[in-house]
Structure formats: structure tokens, C-alpha cells
Amino acid sequence: MKFYLSFILLCVTFFGCKKDNGSATVDYAYIGGEIINPNTKYVVLSKNETIIDTINLDGRNRFLYKIKNLSDGIYNFRHGGEYQMVLLEPQDSVLFRLNTLDFDESLVFSGKGSKKNNYLIETFLESEAEEQYIIKLCQLSAEDYQKHIDSIRDRKTEKFNQFVKKHHPSDLFKDFMQANINYSYYSSKEVYPFLHYGKNKAEILKSVPANFYDYRKDINYNDVLLSNYHNYMTFLRHSVSNLTLEKHDAHSTGKPFHRGSTCYNLDRLHLIDSLVTNEAIKNELLFKFTMYFLSKSNNEKNNEAILGSYIEKSTNEKDKDQLTRYVNSINNLKAGAKLPELTLISYNKAEQDLHSIINKPSVISFWSTMHYEHFKKSHKQLRILKEKYPELKFITINIDGYGIDKSKQILQGYNFDYSDEYLFKNPDKAIDILAMYPITKTIIVDRKGKVVNGNSNIFSISFEKEVLGLLNR
Incomplete structure (x- = not known):
């Protein structure tokens, strides 16, 4: 609360000043915020993949920035490996507060322009939760599935209409949110054949009602205004995959998809x-x-x-x-190759070569504060695996480059053991050499440090089969 009071007073100072010309067009907006548990000392502001500025945080992890010559629309702010969007229009003074350990869920806006942005974030989080529900619905027949997703769209539309009636937002916001509702609905249609339990995806696609994809004729696959928005790009990925399925089936000669x-x-x-x-x-x-x-x-x-x-x-x-x-x-990193030489730093601050710590069959996994849910889930999974397979060595490496103290603090916060926990001395180099994508990537090596599988995953259903095969050699 103290943060907001001081920030509001600061904004009043800015906005209370007399305009140079009372009739001049207001073509600027302010954005500011406070970041709890910051990963870096700056925030990157961009629009349409073009960086506007890198803004330093002050001693209390706050910032306030004026965007001159504002082009209204969706902007992105990035911090560490996370990013989120904000809709800015002339005269907005949008402030936010977030905790990097719970980035999206902790994000709250205040100030002029906050209502539309809080509504925007709320719908974003609802869409994330909705994805699991959609997966379950996809097991229904196409006709029943459509009834359910029509109901979801109608509920969203009603909620949006109530917001418009109460707050009278701009036409830009209304157009944007309507597109959000539409593309979320269209995405649900496009994923249906892929998420349906049936194995023959081409046959599932052929079984949908004739008008199931009628909306496609009105889709703009080149909408620059929405190209920076999650739901639009998600729709494009789903739609392209679905359209490819049709074309692929025409020449796949009956082979299973x-x-x-x-x-x-x-x-x-x-x-x-x-x-x-x-x-x-x-x-x-x-x-x-x-x-x-x-x-x-x-x-x-x-x-x-x-x-x-x-x-x-x-x-x-x-x-x-x-x-x-x-x-x-x-x-x-193909099977049989020798693991690359990389320097690690242990939690007692000693430098060690990666090969020097491998003295038995080993599983090497990675974590980052930029993927916080994965960090928690993977360490819990590793606890189980360590008990189940004492013959294996489980090496876990933080790839952030923020230093030992921060990663040690995070591990302590969850009572995770530091044994066989390391950092890379040069994380950028290591990420490149080990083809570190996605963060779930796991490397299995034998006791001589030769790769058994350079692209495994401790959550994969085949993981335990792989390690048992290694142990039984």
C-alpha cells in the first residue's frame, strides 16, 4: 500500500503539471511498477518485437517511464525470462506490481488504464486454466464439443458486455477483447482433432460437421495488430497444424499420422x-x-x-x-558421443569440470527461476528418482547465471538438498553447447561420460525404461 501511495503522489506530480499547450494532442503515457524478487535490475519495454527501451530499476526495485509519441496498442514488458502485455492508450498512467516467483498470478495493475489491463490479465489467466478443461471436452463427439465451447464463448461475451456497460472502455480495447474471445474460440475448434483420443486424426477431421471451420474464410493470417498477442498466435499455430493435417493426409498413403x-x-x-x-x-x-x-x-x-x-x-x-x-x-550429443567439457561451480564455490564429477551412470537435468513451476516439479520428481535408483547419480544444474546465493536461497526455501547441485561458470556458452531447449531436457550418460540419450526427460513415460536399460548393460 505504501508503494502505491508514493507512486500515485509521484504520478500526480507528473500529470498535475500544466500542459505546454492546452489544445495540444496528448500522445504519451506512463508505465511504472515494482518487482519483488527481481531476476535482473531492469525491465525491457517493447512493441511489435521492437525494443523501445531498457529501463533500470531503482534501489527499491521500482521504475517509472514516460512513453513519448505513443502509438496506442499492446506493449510487452520483459523481466528475466518472463514477459507480459499491457494495453496503453494516450493519457494512461499504468502501474503494476508483481513477484517474479509467481509472475502472471501476482501481477496487479493500478492507476489510470488499470481496469482494462486487470481485465486483460484476468482473461489471460482464465484461458490458461481453460486449456485443461478443453482437453477433457475434446473427447466428446464434434457436435457435443461444439455445444460446450459455444457455451464458453457466450459466457465470455456476456461478461465482457457487462464490463463495457460499467466502464465504457475505448473502441480499441473493445475490438481487442472481441478478437481475444473469437480467437480463443477458434483455437478450441482447431485443436479438436489433435486432442481427441482417436488415433486416426485425419478421420476425426473428416467427421466434424460441414460448417465446423466456416470462420476460416474470414481469418486474416497476417494481422500485424494482433501479432504480438498470445491468443492470436496460438490460433495461428493450431490452425496451420490442422490445415497441414488435411494436406498431409492427401499424400500419406494411409499411413498412421x-x-x-x-x-x-x-x-x-x-x-x-x-x-x-x-x-x-x-x-x-x-x-x-x-x-x-x-x-x-x-x-x-x-x-x-x-x-x-x-x-x-x-x-x-x-x-x-x-x-x-x-x-x-x-x-x-548423439548416442556414444563424449559429453562436452564444461566448467561447473559447486555450492561451496569450487570450480569443477563436468567430467570430473561423473563416476557412475548419471542423469543431468537443469532448472531456472524463469521456469519456476518446472523447478519445483522437477526437484520433487528427482527426490523420488534418487530413492528409487541409488545406482544412478543425479546431477542438477542451474542455468541462470544469477550467482550461487540466489539459487541457494531458492533451494533452501523449498528444503531441497544441494548435493549434486551446480551452476555453470559460463551459462550462455553451456546453453548453446548443450542445445538447452526446452528446460525439461535431460541428458543420460554412462559412467565414462558418454551420451546414452542427449534428449531425454525425467517426466517422460520412457525415462525409467531408458535408465533401467543403462543399469542392466
Whole structure:
């Protein structure tokens, strides 16, 4: 409360000053906030993937920033590995408060423009919770499924209409929120064949009502105004995958569909290239799907085929370089390869070579404060695995680069043991060499430090089968 009172007084000082010209157009807005448990000493503000400024936090982890020559719309603020959006319009003075340990759930806005942004975050969190419900609904017939998601859309529309009636928001906000409702609904339609329990996805797709995808004729697959918004980009990914399923089925000669097949993924990259003309949106979709495929594959030939197709179609040189290095790193971690030499720092601040701590079959996993839920779940899972497989060594490495004290404090907060816990001396280099994506990536090595599986996952149903095979050698 003290924070908000002091911040409001500060804003009054800004906004209470006389305008240079009473008739001048107000083309600026203020954004400020306080970050609890900050990961870095700054916040990055951007719009449409263009960085506006890097704003330093003060001694109390707060900031206040004036955006001049405001172009109203969705802005992103990033801190550490997390980001969230804020809708800014002229004369807004939006303040927020958040805790990095519970980023989205702790985020609260105040000040002028806060009501629309609190509503926006509330709908974002509701959409996250709704995803699990949608998975269950997808097991229904297409007709019954549509009735349920129609009901969800109607409920959202009614709630939004009540908000509009009470608060009279701008046309920009109303258009944006209506698009949010629509694209959330459309996404639910697009994921249906993939989440339905039936194995023959092409047949499931053929079984839906004739008008199930009628909305597609009105979709803009190149909407720059929404390209920075989660629900729109999620819809595009689902829709592209679904449309590819139709095209892939036409030449798959009756083979069972597999989402990880090279042929299907090549078809998807080709469809994106032909369907999406906006360069930024196209590059984003191409990168996401290529990275997803590569992160699941250990096949060098297939990886090269997907990478080659991606490089032909993308115009983002930085992303192309990143994925080329990623593929090289994956290839260097194939079965039988020697684990790369990397320097670790133990929790007693001693430097050790990664190879020097491997004296028996080992499982190497990673964590980051940027993926807090994974940190908690993975350490709980590791407790179980350590008891179950004492013959294995479980090495856990923090990849943040924030230093020992912060990661030790987090481990202590959950009573997690530090034994076999380390940090990378050079995390950026290590992340690149070990192809560190996604954060669930786990590397299994034998007692000589040779890779058994460079792309495993302690939560995978095949993980225990893999380690038992290693122990029974």
C-alpha cells in the first residue's frame, strides 16, 4: 500500500503539471511498477518485437517511464525470462506490481488504464486454466464439443458486455477483447482433432460437421495488430497444424499420422510459407515449429532436412544462425558421443569440470527461476528418482547465471538438498553447447561420460525404461 501511495503522489506530480499547450494532442503515457524478487535490475519495454527501451530499476526495485509519441496498442514488458502485455492508450498512467516467483498470478495493475489491463490479465489467466478443461471436452463427439465451447464463448461475451456497460472502455480495447474471445474460440475448434483420443486424426477431421471451420474464410493470417498477442498466435499455430493435417493426409498413403514425422513437419513449413505473407509472423511460426521438431528429434538426417527447409523460407538471419548452431549441438550429443567439457561451480564455490564429477551412470537435468513451476516439479520428481535408483547419480544444474546465493536461497526455501547441485561458470556458452531447449531436457550418460540419450526427460513415460536399460548393460 505504501508503494502505491508514493507512486500515485509521484504520478500526480507528473500529470498535475500544466500542459505546454492546452489544445495540444496528448500522445504519451506512463508505465511504472515494482518487482519483488527481481531476476535482473531492469525491465525491457517493447512493441511489435521492437525494443523501445531498457529501463533500470531503482534501489527499491521500482521504475517509472514516460512513453513519448505513443502509438496506442499492446506493449510487452520483459523481466528475466518472463514477459507480459499491457494495453496503453494516450493519457494512461499504468502501474503494476508483481513477484517474479509467481509472475502472471501476482501481477496487479493500478492507476489510470488499470481496469482494462486487470481485465486483460484476468482473461489471460482464465484461458490458461481453460486449456485443461478443453482437453477433457475434446473427447466428446464434434457436435457435443461444439455445444460446450459455444457455451464458453457466450459466457465470455456476456461478461465482457457487462464490463463495457460499467466502464465504457475505448473502441480499441473493445475490438481487442472481441478478437481475444473469437480467437480463443477458434483455437478450441482447431485443436479438436489433435486432442481427441482417436488415433486416426485425419478421420476425426473428416467427421466434424460441414460448417465446423466456416470462420476460416474470414481469418486474416497476417494481422500485424494482433501479432504480438498470445491468443492470436496460438490460433495461428493450431490452425496451420490442422490445415497441414488435411494436406498431409492427401499424400500419406494411409499411413498412421504421427505429429513428429518429418514429412508432416515439412508439409507444415511449406504451408506457412504459402499462407502467411507478413514477414514477422511467418518467421515466428517457422521458427517455433522448427525448434519444436528439433527439440524432440535425435535423428541427424531428419534434423538436417527440417533445418534446410526452414533456412530456405525464413528471412531472419539471427534465428537461422541460432537453429543451425542448435542442430550442430544436437548432433554432438548423439548416442556414444563424449559429453562436452564444461566448467561447473559447486555450492561451496569450487570450480569443477563436468567430467570430473561423473563416476557412475548419471542423469543431468537443469532448472531456472524463469521456469519456476518446472523447478519445483522437477526437484520433487528427482527426490523420488534418487530413492528409487541409488545406482544412478543425479546431477542438477542451474542455468541462470544469477550467482550461487540466489539459487541457494531458492533451494533452501523449498528444503531441497544441494548435493549434486551446480551452476555453470559460463551459462550462455553451456546453453548453446548443450542445445538447452526446452528446460525439461535431460541428458543420460554412462559412467565414462558418454551420451546414452542427449534428449531425454525425467517426466517422460520412457525415462525409467531408458535408465533401467543403462543399469542392466
